[in-house]
Amino acid sequence: MNDKLDRQALQRHLDQLPPMHPERRAAAVPMMQALQIEHGCLDDAAVEEVAHLTGLSVTEIDELATFYSLIYRRPAGRHVLRICDSVCCSLRGADRLLIAAENYSGVPLGKISPDGAFSILPSICLGLCDQAPAALVGDEAVGPLDEASLEALLQRLREED
Amino acid sequence: MGTIRIENHEIPFREGDNILKTALAAGMEIPYFCYHTALGSLGACRLCAVEITPKDPGKAPQVVMACLEPARGGIEVSISSAAAQQVRQKVIEFLMTNHPHDCPVCDEGGECHLQEMTVACGPPYRRYRGRKRTFTNQYLGPLVHHEMNRCITCYRCTRFYQDYALGDDLGAMRLRNEVYFGRFQDGPLASPFAGNLVEICPTGVFTDAVFRQHFARVWDLKTAPSICPHCSIGCNTLPGARDGMLRRVRNRFHPDLNRWFICDRGRYGHQYSEHPARPLTSRVDGAKVSYRQALAAAAEQIKAVGDKTGGLGSVREDLEGNTLLRALLNGFNGIFTAFSDPRLEAATITAVTALQNTTGAPSLAEMEQADAALIVGDLTAHAPMIDLALRQAYRSGARLAVLHSGPTPLARFAATALAIPPHEMSVCLSHLSERAAAPSAANSNQKEMLANIVVSLTASHRPLLIGVTETLSASQIAVLAQLAAALGPGARLAYALPGANAYGAALLSQTGRATAMLEAIETGHIQNLIVAGNDPLGDTRLGARWRAARQRLDSLIVLDCVATATAEAADILIPVAAWAERSGTFVNYEGRAQGFTHTFRRPEFLPSTAEVIADLARHLELVLPDIAAALGDTFPGYQAPVPGAPGSPLPAPAIPMHIDTTIHQGCESHPGRWQAALSTWYGDDPLASFAPALTELVPAVAALISPAAALNEGIKAGERVRLQGPAGTVVLPVQPDNDVAAGTIALTRAVLAQLGAGHGDPLELEKVS
Numbered sequence: 001m002n003d004k005l006d007r008q009a010l011q012r013h014l015d016q017l018p019p020m021h022p023e024r025r026a027a028a029v030p031m032m033q034a035l036q037i038e039h040g041c042l043d044d045a046a047v048e049e050v051a052h053l054t055g056l057s058v059t060e061i062d063e064l065a066t067f068y069s070l071i072y073r074r075p076a077g078r079h080v081l082r083i084c085d086s087v088c089c090s091l092r093g094a095d096r097l098l099i100a101a102e103n104y105s106g107v108p109l110g111k112i113s114p115d116g117a118f119s120i121l122p123s124i125c126l127g128l129c130d131q132a133p134a135a136l137v138g139d140e141a142v143g144p145l146d147e148a149s150l151e152a153l154l155q156r157l158r159e160e161d
Numbered sequence: 162m163g164t165i166r167i168e169n170h171e172i173p174f175r176e177g178d179n180i181l182k183t184a185l186a187a188g189m190e191i192p193y194f195c196y197h198t199a200l201g202s203l204g205a206c207r208l209c210a211v212e213i214t215p216k217d218p219g220k221a222p223q224v225v226m227a228c229l230e231p232a233r234g235g236i237e238v239s240i241s242s243a244a245a246q247q248v249r250q251k252v253i254e255f256l257m258t259n260h261p262h263d264c265p266v267c268d269e270g271g272e273c274h275l276q277e278m279t280v281a282c283g284p285p286y287r288r289y290r291g292r293k294r295t296f297t298n299q300y301l302g303p304l305v306h307h308e309m310n311r312c313i314t315c316y317r318c319t320r321f322y323q324d325y326a327l328g329d330d331l332g333a334m335r336l337r338n339e340v341y342f343g344r345f346q347d348g349p350l351a352s353p354f355a356g357n358l359v360e361i362c363p364t365g366v367f368t369d370a371v372f373r374q375h376f377a378r379v380w381d382l383k384t385a386p387s388i389c390p391h392c393s394i395g396c397n398t399l400p401g402a403r404d405g406m407l408r409r410v411r412n413r414f415h416p417d418l419n420r421w422f423i424c425d426r427g428r429y430g431h432q433y434s435e436h437p438a439r440p441l442t443s444r445v446d447g448a449k450v451s452y453r454q455a456l457a458a459a460a461e462q463i464k465a466v467g468d469k470t471g472g473l474g475s476v477r478e479d480l481e482g483n484t485l486l487r488a489l490l491n492g493f494n495g496i497f498t499a500f501s502d503p504r505l506e507a508a509t510i511t512a513v514t515a516l517q518n519t520t521g522a523p524s525l526a527e528m529e530q531a532d533a534a535l536i537v538g539d540l541t542a543h544a545p546m547i548d549l550a551l552r553q554a555y556r557s558g559a560r561l562a563v564l565h566s567g568p569t570p571l572a573r574f575a576a577t578a579l580a581i582p583p584h585e586m587s588v589c590l591s592h593l594s595e596r597a598a599a600p601s602a603a604n605s606n607q608k609e610m611l612a613n614i615v616v617s618l619t620a621s622h623r624p625l626l627i628g629v630t631e632t633l634s635a636s637q638i639a640v641l642a643q644l645a646a647a648l649g650p651g652a653r654l655a656y657a658l659p660g661a662n663a664y665g666a667a668l669l670s671q672t673g674r675a676t677a678m679l680e681a682i683e684t685g686h687i688q689n690l691i692v693a694g695n696d697p698l699g700d701t702r703l704g705a706r707w708r709a710a711r712q713r714l715d716s717l718i719v720l721d722c723v724a725t726a727t728a729e730a731a732d733i734l735i736p737v738a739a740w741a742e743r744s745g746t747f748v749n750y751e752g753r754a755q756g757f758t759h760t761f762r763r764p765e766f767l768p769s770t771a772e773v774i775a776d777l778a779r780h781l782e783l784v785l786p787d788i789a790a791a792l793g794d795t796f797p798g799y800q801a802p803v804p805g806a807p808g809s810p811l812p813a814p815a816i817p818m819h820i821d822t823t824i825h826q827g828c829e830s831h832p833g834r835w836q837a838a839l840s841t842w843y844g845d846d847p848l849a850s851f852a853p854a855l856t857e858l859v860p861a862v863a864a865l866i867s868p869a870a871a872l873n874e875g876i877k878a879g880e881r882v883r884l885q886g887p888a889g890t891v892v893l894p895v896q897p898d899n900d901v902a903a904g905t906i907a908l909t910r911a912v913l914a915q916l917g918a919g920h921g922d923p924l925e926l927e928k929v930s
Contacts, residue, residue: 044346057329058345066334066341 010038014053028054028064032071041072069123077118079157082136083145086125089133092144097133098122100147104154117158163234168241174232181209181227184240191227191240192249192278194363195315199421200325202228206256206315208278210248212239224248246282253283256313259294259338260364262287267311268372269365271379275313276364296341302349303854304356304429306370313364314340321354321361327552327574328352342366349858353545353570353843356428360412360421371429371854372409377401386413386805387757388747389427390477390740391846393658394525394546395749395808396423400431400741402761407434407741415807417524418749424545430849434739438724439851441765444734452735452766456773459733460780462689462716467493471678471687474499474669476509476660477847478694479745480754480811481788482720482770483662483669486693488791489774492783496681498674499666501697501707504919505659506675507635512628512656513667513752515642517815522655522751523625529553531653533560533621535614537590537641538629539569542841544657544750547627560621562614564589566632566920567840567865567907568900577614579607580867580902583836583921586633590640597647624652631659632839632920635672658750660846665748668813669795679703679710688715693770694737696725696847701839701910702919705888720770723851735773736765743769746802748811755808756801833923837886837916840865840907863896864926865907871897876928884908885925888917892929 013034017027028050035046042050042065050065051058065071072080083101085094098109101120105113112119126141128134134143135150142153164171167184174183179202184191194206209227216235224244239245257279264270296309319342322331330351334341344350350358358367382401389396389410396419399411410431412423433439443455450458463470472490474483476499483499490497500506516522523531528550541548548571555561555574563575564586572578581589589611596615618624626648628641638656645654658664681687697707704726711717711730719731722739737743741760748754768776771788778785785791792799798812844855864882866874876882876895884891884906891912901907906924908916918924 047345059323059329059332062345063332063334067336069336 010034014049018053025054025056025060028056028061029068032061032065032068036071040078041075043073043075047073075112077112077116079118079137079160081118081120081154081157082123082126083120084124084126084128084132084134084136085122088125088129092132093146094133096147097135097145097150100150101154104151115158118154163232165232165234165236165238167238178232179228180211180213180225180230180232180238183232184227184238189240192282193228194274194278194313195317196228197317197320197361197421200317200320200361203316203320204229206313207252208249208282210245210252212242212245213237214239249282250284253279254288257283257287258289258291259310260313261293261310263311267308267365268306268368268376269311269362273365274363275311278363294338299343300347301344301367302355302370303857304370304425305350305358306368306373307343308366308368309341309343311365312340312342315363317361317363318342318358318367321357322350322352325553325556326352326354326357326549327556328355331355331358353424353426353541354422354549356425357412357422359428369409369428371432375406375408377403377408382408383761385758385760387741387760388661388749388755389423390661390747391426391430391849392544392546393660393663393750394418394544395661395747395751395753395755396427396546397755398423398427400760402741405761405763407431407739407760417526417807419525419546422546422549424549424843426545426844426846426849426855429855430844430846430852431741432853432855433723433848433851434741436723436851436853439722440724440728440734440736441763441767443736444731446732452768455733455735456776456780459691459716459718459735459777462718462733463493463691463777463781466688466715468495469687470495470689470691471681472497473501473678473690473692473695473697474666475692475694476500476658476663476666478666478770479662479740479743480665480748480792481745482693482774483666484791484795485771485774485785485788486691487669487795488785489691489778489783492778492781492785496674496678496687498670498678499695500670500675501695501700502703502919503673503675503679504634504702505631506670507672508630508633508638509658509663509667510670510672511635511638512630512658513664514816515638515654516656516752517813519642519645519654520650521810523653524751525550527653528625528627528655529557531559531621531623531625532557533617533623534562534625534627535593535618535644536561536563536569536571536575536627537565537586537637538632538657539565539567539571539841540627540629540657541570541843542845543629543631543659545843547655547657551627554625560617562617565900566836566838566902566905568898572900576617577610578900579610580900580905582902582905583632583838585902586921587637587640590637590644594640594644594647597644618648618652622651624648625655626652627655627657629657630663631657634921655750661747661749664750664752665746665754665811668748668811679706682710682713685713688713689718690714690716691718691720692727692731693720693774694722696721696727698730699726699847699914701913702917702922704914705917720773722767723848725847736767737770737773738763738767742767744804745769745771749808752811752813753808754799754802754811756804756806758804834904835924835926836905837913837918837920837922837924838902838905838907839910839913839920840901841910845910860909861896862893862909862912864893864912865896865898865901866905867901867903868897868899870901870903871895874926874928881929883927883929884912884916885927886913886916886918886922889915891915 018024021027051061131143172187193209211227214222214237298307322328397413397415399413487497561575562577718733744758
């Protein structure tokens with residue numbers, strides 16, 4: 001479910017998740033994903049909502065949310081670009097990509113670009129070693145990248161909006 | 162049981178124990194961080210590396226974690242092998258890459274496990290010159306200070322907080338080298354046991370925020386073995402003082418009681434002895450005088466009225482003070498009791514008598530072994546460490562049943578939690594007792610739940626019954642004892658008593674003396690009252706009556722270390738030493754007499770209560786036995802317990818148990834529409850209420866009623882109601898609470914004191930428009 005839902009549809013989706021899981025609390029992660037699609041990140045209110053719906057404590061939900069690097073506890077840009085910096089990608093120039101991305105966006109890694117278009121994050125191995133140096137744009141895998149193709153990619157994302 | 166060879170010594174081990182536990186038990190040192198006797202092994206820190214050589218010569222030696230490797234016969238363990246030492250050194254070096262170089266400004270410095278381990282096994286220099294990982298700290302409330310950069314990720318904090326103490330507001334966030342131990346949002350830690358983080362953290366992530374205000378290095382602190390004065394458990398503590406000032410209190414290991422932990426009331430309640438309003442100079446009619454002048458004035462008053470003198474001891478006053486005050490009163494046939502409320506006097510004496518007629522109350526360690534427990538009242542507020550022991554029993558699978566009138570945190574862990582109005586508690590307990598003796602059919606939902614409680618208690622091997630004395634009547638306490646007897650010899654009985662020395666005070670008092678004393682004052686038969694460590698004028702239920710009676714007194718002589726309402730109203734006030742400034746004995750809920758000794762002396766002359774009474778007797782030219790003789794006369798065979806020793810049972814002649822279960826039937830019949838219930842919290846006791854940091858956490862004052870009752874009355878949350886009690890009126894916002902029984906208004910001690918109502922007394926409630 002990648003498309004945004006209206007509040008009622010989201011609530012219906014959230015309500016049907018716990019019965020789908022034999023362990024009610026196992027619904028926590030899909031719930032967090034649904035709320036993140038809706039709000040762009042999982043803010044404190046969303047953590048409280050998941051806690052309420054799963055019967056877990058806010059601490060347990062926060063432990064879970066902060067454990068998964070694909071769940072954002074802070075607002076992110078409209079597009080999130082995750083550049084792999086693990087061994088294969090690093091050997092094939094990931095560090096240069098990160099510097100280029102930082103220069104292009106004009107803000108340090110992890111921050112939202114001034115126009116709100118993207119956040120660029122270094123990432124642990126994405127399993128795309130065959131396409132090294134690789135990256136993930138939202139759910140889409142891209143690679144191999146170089147500085148030029150990365151800039152073109154960022155340009156395209158900026159213009160998409 | 163086999164033997165394992167560690168460092169060429171044959172060490173016996175118990176089946177299932179790991180190498181680390183076996184070695185530590187034998188007094189051999191293996192460095193470690195994350196292992197803790199109470200929390201077990203985790204293998205997070207990787208420091209306890211040892212080299213083991215298997216029996217089979219074909220297998221090569223290997224380095225393993227001693228905390229994860231089961232002890233087995235035939236293997237040889239080397240702590241000192243080069244391979245093991247090298248692993249430990251690398252682990253320390255790795256942990257130190259991110260650990261700040263801030264030992265000189267860190268509160269943990271000097272008693273830091275990380276510091277010690279680094280010196281013991283780490284490399285002498287830091288090679289890492291890169292950037293260190295840094296975190297933003299959180300505000301965790303007035304008791305615990307947070308400094309996450311120092312963390313070495315041993316997980317002891319969350320294992321204690323979540324797994325052991327069952328708290329849910331501190332967690333392990335994030336992952337990899339960014340793991341962060343904190344709360345969802347900034348805010349005070351909610352657990353009554355949060356202060357233990359200070360001791361369980363092997364380095365300076367969690368430090369004592371109260372101690373931080375007047376910090377001293379550990380080697381500058383004067384310490385002495387002590388006993389916690391804040392409830393009847395008698396946890397062993399180690400106060401630390403410097404420059405005539407009490408700085409902090411830490412846990413001191415007692416094998417049967419508190420062991421590694423104490424509650425936050427015990428850790429932070431000590432601030433009362435540093436309270437700016439604490440009386441430190443004697444006063445006569447409001448004027449500051451010397452100790453000698455105050456004594457002379459008191460003696461003159463007593464001589465003037467002759468035998469018309471009464472003595473009110475206290476459940477928080479030590480055994481010596483109470484015993485000598487009673488001996489003084491015996492000298493001129495005066496009345497002595499340690500209780501300002503006759504109801505509490507009867508309840509406490511009945512509880513102590515019941516315990517003397519059974520095998521006695523179990524220790525906390527024994528309570529943890531219970532497989533079913535019935536709890537009557539709110540243990541978290543009245544004896545927090547029993548609550549912690551029951552949380553351990555719950556973790557081991559014990560079925561808990563809680564009967565309560567107001568909110569109680571333990572209800573969360575109970576298999577059965579029944580909210581019962583105070584006036585129905587007797588019927589409920591009698592029903593349980595009758596069912597245990599002779600099972601009968603249940604005819605209502607509540608009775609069915611009670612029947613289930615009896616079934617669970619009867620089916621268990623080690624059932625435990627615990628009552629909170631302050632919220633039970635004498636007859637209810639007796640019925641609980643009857644229930645224990647009906648469950649057979651395996652059942653254990655305990656009561657959370659109303660003070661550190663309530664057991665000892667009860668043995669020195671007699672039922673009916675509090676009423677007799679109050680009436681004697683009201684009729685002018687007592688004109689002079691000596692109060693030692695008690696606050697009758699601030700009494701929750703009878704404060705107004707005591708204040709009226711006080712007007713009839715010629716003279717009120719008060720010996721205390723806190724500025725209570727009674728101390729403020731005293732004609733003659735003689736300040737005495739707080740517990741850390743004197744030696745004495747407290748008798749805990751089990752009847753265990755434990756000695757404590759003074760940690761330090763203040764610049765002011767502050768004698769103990771017993772010393773003041775001895776001096777007073779000399780001024781009165783009365784021949785009073787010395788403390789040892791007075792105790793020996795009262796408790797034949799008494800030997801003063803040695804401070805620091807585990808304590809010994811107080812030798813007291815058993816009083817025959819007299820159960821009068823008819824008393825309560827009368828007060829059942831006309832409960833009125835609303836009833837008061839005492840709803841308190843873990844930081845509440847007469848002394849700790851003078852501790853500023855702890856009192857910052859006092860829950861908001863409200864009238865707690867059940868949501869059904871709120872709906873019935875048409876009152877929404879936050880709307881205000883006027884409560885009318887025998888002594889006054891109070892207007893409060895309403896807060897619906899599922900844990901409050903029907904027809905019950907759960908109120909704090911201070912509100913009850915304003916209303917002049919005790920637990921179970923009728924109240925009037927009216928909505929304020």
